[in-house]
Amino acid sequence: MIEISPDIAFIEKLQGATGSQLTTCMQCGACTASCSLSEDQDVFPRKQMIMAAWGMRDRLMADPHVWTCHQCGDCSVSCPRGVKPGEILAALRQEQIVHYSKPAFLARWMQKPAFFPAAILFPAAIIILILSLAGTFSIPEGPVDYSEFFSHAWLNGSFTALFVLSTIGAVIGLRRFTRNVFTQRTVQKTNPDKPDQGQSPQAPQPALRGILTVLGRIMSHRDFNSCDEQKSRSVTHFLVFWGFILLLFVTFFAILSTIFFEYPLSILNPIKIAGNLGAMMLLAGSSFMILNRLRKRDQSNYADWFFLLSFWLLTFSGMLVEGARFHEWSFAYHLYFFHLVMVWIIILYYPYTKFAHFLYRTVAMIITRSGRQAG
Amino acid sequence: MDKKSVLIIGGGISGITAAVEAAEAGCKVYLIEKRPYLGGQVARMNEYFPKLCPPYCGLEINFKRIRNSSRIEVITSAEVENLSGTAGDFTIELRLEPEYVNSSCTVCGDCSAVCPVEAKDSFNFGMSMHKAIDLPHELSYPNRFYLDDLVCQKESCKKCEEACNYDAINLEAAPGKRKIKVGSVLFCTGWEPYDPTNLKEYSWGESPDILNNVMMERVGAPNGPTSGKILKPSDGEPARKIAFVQCAGSRDENHLPYCSAVCCSASLKQAIYFTEQDPENRADIFYIDLRVSGRNEDFLKRVEENQQIRLIKGKASEVSLLEGSPVIEAEDILSGRKIREQYDMVVLATGVVPCIPGLKGIELDPDGFIAKDALENGLSAGGCCFEPKDVASSVRESTGLVINALQ
Numbered sequence: 001m002i003e004i005s006p007d008i009a010f011i012e013k014l015q016g017a018t019g020s021q022l023t024t025c026m027q028c029g030a031c032t033a034s035c036s037l038s039e040d041q042d043v044f045p046r047k048q049m050i051m052a053a054w055g056m057r058d059r060l061m062a063d064p065h066v067w068t069c070h071q072c073g074d075c076s077v078s079c080p081r082g083v084k085p086g087e088i089l090a091a092l093r094q095e096q097i098v099h100y101s102k103p104a105f106l107a108r109w110m111q112k113p114a115f116f117p118a119a120i121l122f123p124a125a126i127i128i129l130i131l132s133l134a135g136t137f138s139i140p141e142g143p144v145d146y147s148e149f150f151s152h153a154w155l156n157g158s159f160t161a162l163f164v165l166s167t168i169g170a171v172i173g174l175r176r177f178t179r180n181v182f183t184q185r186t187v188q189k190t191n192p193d194k195p196d197q198g199q200s201p202q203a204p205q206p207a208l209r210g211i212l213t214v215l216g217r218i219m220s221h222r223d224f225n226s227c228d229e230q231k232s233r234s235v236t237h238f239l240v241f242w243g244f245i246l247l248l249f250v251t252f253f254a255i256l257s258t259i260f261f262e263y264p265l266s267i268l269n270p271i272k273i274a275g276n277l278g279a280m281m282l283l284a285g286s287s288f289m290i291l292n293r294l295r296k297r298d299q300s301n302y303a304d305w306f307f308l309l310s311f312w313l314l315t316f317s318g319m320l321v322e323g324a325r326f327h328e329w330s331f332a333y334h335l336y337f338f339h340l341v342m343v344w345i346i347i348l349y350y351p352y353t354k355f356a357h358f359l360y361r362t363v364a365m366i367i368t369r370s371g372r373q374a375g
Numbered sequence: 376m377d378k379k380s381v382l383i384i385g386g387g388i389s390g391i392t393a394a395v396e397a398a399e400a401g402c403k404v405y406l407i408e409k410r411p412y413l414g415g416q417v418a419r420m421n422e423y424f425p426k427l428c429p430p431y432c433g434l435e436i437n438f439k440r441i442r443n444s445s446r447i448e449v450i451t452s453a454e455v456e457n458l459s460g461t462a463g464d465f466t467i468e469l470r471l472e473p474e475y476v477n478s479s480c481t482v483c484g485d486c487s488a489v490c491p492v493e494a495k496d497s498f499n500f501g502m503s504m505h506k507a508i509d510l511p512h513e514l515s516y517p518n519r520f521y522l523d524d525l526v527c528q529k530e531s532c533k534k535c536e537e538a539c540n541y542d543a544i545n546l547e548a549a550p551g552k553r554k555i556k557v558g559s560v561l562f563c564t565g566w567e568p569y570d571p572t573n574l575k576e577y578s579w580g581e582s583p584d585i586l587n588n589v590m591m592e593r594v595g596a597p598n599g600p601t602s603g604k605i606l607k608p609s610d611g612e613p614a615r616k617i618a619f620v621q622c623a624g625s626r627d628e629n630h631l632p633y634c635s636a637v638c639c640s641a642s643l644k645q646a647i648y649f650t651e652q653d654p655e656n657r658a659d660i661f662y663i664d665l666r667v668s669g670r671n672e673d674f675l676k677r678v679e680e681n682q683q684i685r686l687i688k689g690k691a692s693e694v695s696l697l698e699g700s701p702v703i704e705a706e707d708i709l710s711g712r713k714i715r716e717q718y719d720m721v722v723l724a725t726g727v728v729p730c731i732p733g734l735k736g737i738e739l740d741p742d743g744f745i746a747k748d749a750l751e752n753g754l755s756a757g758g759c760c761f762e763p764k765d766v767a768s769s770v771r772e773s774t775g776l777v778i779n780a781l782q
Contacts (some may be wrong), residue, residue, distance in 0.1 A: 026626070026663055026664070027708065028541060028622075028663040028689065028690035029688075029689040029690055029692075029705060029707075029708045030690040030692045030706075030707030031692075032689075032692075032706035032712060032713060033689065033690070033691070033692030033693065033704045033705045034692040034693065034704075035707045037714060038706075039713070040712055040713045040714075041712055041713075043706055043711055043712065043713055046706060046708065047711070078576070078692050080622070080627035080628060080629065080630075080690070081626075081627075081628060082628045263534075
């Protein structure tokens with residue numbers, strides 16, 4: 001016997017977020033069958049659909065399959081009832097991020113437009129505070145030199161501290177998620193009414209190899225590419241993904257150069273070239289993402305837009321800041337300040353926005369792979 | 376004008392039943408059929424559900440009742456062009472297709488023997504060939520040959536006209552018109568299977584081994600293209616493993632939003648007569664829910680006990696082709712696994728689409744059926760006009776509907 005106490009508010013929230021009437025789902029399984037990522041023995045999203053319809057919030061919060069979905073939309077197209085399993089899973093992912101986030105208020109800030117001013121003013125205020133402490137909160141005279149405005153030591157120090165802080169938040173969230181997933185799995189396995197369907201005899205894959213396989217799949221976008229609908233999404237994500245990673249390395253090297261070498265780098269320095277290339281990829285990818293969303297307006301909500309737009313603004317303002325330095329624009333420092341606020345928004349909020357998907361999805365993919373044989 | 380007169384549009388099982396019941400109750404009956412023969416969809420069926428008896432048995436009894444009645448006038452190859460008037464005084468204008476073969480035909484077959492044109496036989500959904508002049512099917516009523524004027528060479532050939540010893544053929548026949556006045560009108564215009572060309576995900580048209588359920592009835596029928604042996608249309612080899620895809624276009628908002636009501640019974644029946652042909656035969660039925668009600672549930676039990684038939688809960692999401700053979704993908708919901716299986720033949724259980732003529736006084740509901748409450752006084756409808764229905768309920772309903780004509 002499974003006892004079900006439906007969480008009505010949860011059902012209504014999911015329906016509100018997706019515009020899907022969960023009760024019209026007739027559990028035909030067309031979504032699962034059309035999903036190219038659903039494995040033969042471990043299927044989704046039909047199961048998630050009935051759990052959602054029955055308001056089984058606890059089970060869904062502990063479900064890693066919500067993350068193995070890459071939201072290609074194959075299931076929503078094949079659904080004979082116009083319910084959108086893909087959208088439901090997207091809403092569940094957002095719900096999981098909010099559910100596991102600590103401190104929880106930061107995750108709530110990301111969800112509602114009402115908190116938008118706070119979400120922007122909070123990092124801006126802190127930057128002003130740091131600048132005031134450093135005693136450089138004024139526009140410097142002479143040729144554009146950003147280190148006059150925000151010295152490298154203060155910049156590197158404060159931003160690294162911020163990154164460490166938010167990463168602690170991210171780790172706490174991930175730990176809560178992983179623990180919950182494993183607890184729920186044990187509960188299900190020991191449920192005498194639901195015999196294990198022959199999955200246990202399989203030897204679990206060696207952990208390290210499993211992790212490497214998953215990382216390989218992420219880097220090559222293999223799972224993303226297997227979707228039939230909306231193939232372009234994989235390309236745009238590929239651009240953003242590698243553009244971001246490239247910039248991450250460049251940033252790391254830039255921090256080192258501010259300490260050990262000369263900075264700023266010349267425009268022909270290979271590191272600088274790599275940085276500009278990464279920025280270009282990021283800008284192109286995220287611009288396409290925005291255009292794709294504008295074309296079908298119903299697929300995004302505020303939290304999704306907040307993340308995507310802040311990412312785009314971060315990239316675009318970064319490129320402008322670079323241009324301003326070369327061309328000695330009078331408002332260079334204003335741009336720079338804006339760019340720094342965007343950097344703070346991204347770093348401060350990364351465990352609470354859609355950005356956290358890279359953590360949750362990676363962990364979920366590793367968990368769902370373990371207990372299954374390689375190949 | 377006889378006050379108790381009725382015009383029945385549609386000579387399928389519903390129309391025929393209503394016609395004989397009304398005539399035997401003293402009514403003047405005009406039975407209008409657009410095809411050259413009566414019997415509609417039932418004439419093409421292999422077996423009835425759930426008794427698995429030949430449908431022609433029941434049709435022939437009714438044909439005999441029509442022949443014996445002086446009050447029924449059967450008008451084939453005719454369509455209603457206009458309907459006007461009110462209850463008790465309707466005027467119907469008919470368009471009559473040219474009658475190339477008249478009632479002098481003795482079904483001797485001399486015309487067909489000399490006919491040089493072969494064409495796909497539409498009675499068998501193009502799965503066999505027949506002559507341009509031929510019997511519509513071997514038991515057709517009225518029992519006379521029919522000339523298919525889309526393929527006949529007419530003036531340039533004339534061989535059949537010369538061969539006929541009974542002056543039954545007139546290649547110069549022209550289309551006609553006719554006006555009939557009656558007291559009431561009954562719609563029994565029937566249904567057609569949902570157009571499978573819309574079912575791209577099921578690879579319709581890409582392999583002759585992917586059929587729909589009405590074609591399957593012809594394949595199983597003793598007077599069908601394979602004399603009742605269920606063979607793969609692609610190579611004529613016996614089919615050993617068949618999949619039935621339920622709700623192929625039904626209960627789907629991209630196709631027919633409603634449940635077509637009869638396809639579950641039809642597939643269960645087809646699986647039974649297929650597996651009875653050979654103990655090696657295997658049938659898989661992919662379903663969302665098996666909708667068989669009332670005493671038909673006994674039939675479901677019979678299927679469940681049949682070791683050659685597997686009932687798989689899960690909608691087939693795709694039928695693709697692998698080395699020419701159809702492959703089905705679905706989730707087997709009861710075991711929570713995805714399955715991918717290859718078959719010799721796939722039968723799509725396509726649903727019921729109503730055939731309603733666009734006439735004054737007829738309003739349609741959003742699904743294309745006649746809106747029951749909007750029917751004008753003096754008009755009534757049976758068969759699949761209001762909703763998808765099986766033969767037994769259509770017959771019962773038609774018998775009852777006759778009261779409308781008698782009042």
